[in-house]
Amino acid sequence: MLRALHDEHADALYAHALRLVDGDRQRAEDLVQETLLRAWRHPAALDPERGSVRAWLFTTARNLAIDAWRRRSTRVGEIVTDELPEPAETVDETDRAVETWLVAEALARLSPAHREVLVECFYQGRSVAEAAARLGVPPGTVKSRTHYALRSLRLALAEMGVTG
Numbered sequence: 001m002l003r004a005l006h007d008e009h010a011d012a013l014y015a016h017a018l019r020l021v022d023g024d025r026q027r028a029e030d031l032v033q034e035t036l037l038r039a040w041r042h043p044a045a046l047d048p049e050r051g052s053v054r055a056w057l058f059t060t061a062r063n064l065a066i067d068a069w070r071r072r073s074t075r076v077g078e079i080v081t082d083e084l085p086e087p088a089e090t091v092d093e094t095d096r097a098v099e100t101w102l103v104a105e106a107l108a109r110l111s112p113a114h115r116e117v118l119v120e121c122f123y124q125g126r127s128v129a130e131a132a133a134r135l136g137v138p139p140g141t142v143k144s145r146t147h148y149a150l151r152s153l154r155l156a157l158a159e160m161g162v163t164g
Contacts, residue, residue: 002040009057010036016058020065027068035061071127106156114149121146 013035017028038060039046046053107115120131121142128146132139 001043002036005039005046005053006036009054012054013057013061017061017065020062031061031064031068034064038064067127068125071125102157102160102162106153106160106162109156110149110152113145114152117142117145118149118153 010032014028014032017031017035018025021027021031035057039057044050045056050056107118110118116135117131120126120134121128124131126134128139128142132142135142137145
């Protein structure tokens with residue numbers, strides 16, 4: 001079903017997402033991916049008797065774009081610009097693979113509660129309220145777990161010889 005949904009709506013959804021994120025291709029791709037993931041998680045929403053599938057997809061993409069904009073706009077000191085301050089350095093894929101391995105190893109050393117809060121907030125990009133709802137704990141617990149999880153992650157990385 002998801003394949004058919006993608007085949008039928010992905011191009012139009014991508015064009016819509018590009019407009020929502022002012023032409024930023026990476027953000028548009030992420031938006032399409034998250035929208036299709038939501039469709040997969042909520043198949044009942046795609047019932048044609050409830051309305052147009054494309055309208056649901058476009059509305060979901062719009063809401064996700066607004067949520068992302070709100071998250072970015074609440075960050076203190078973030079400067080949004082279209083120009084890079086300096087050319088981006090070429091990243092060696094070997095270095096990236098090693099960094100990925102090191103972070104995965106450090107995350108594995110954390111308690112399950114600390115690991116899951118970091119995954120929800122940092123890797124899934126969820127807000128404190130969203131993470132709290134998914135984890136079934138109060139928002140204050142998410143905040144404190146995040147604080148202690150980051151401390152534990154720094155310590156785990158330091159124990160592995162990672163500095164900086």
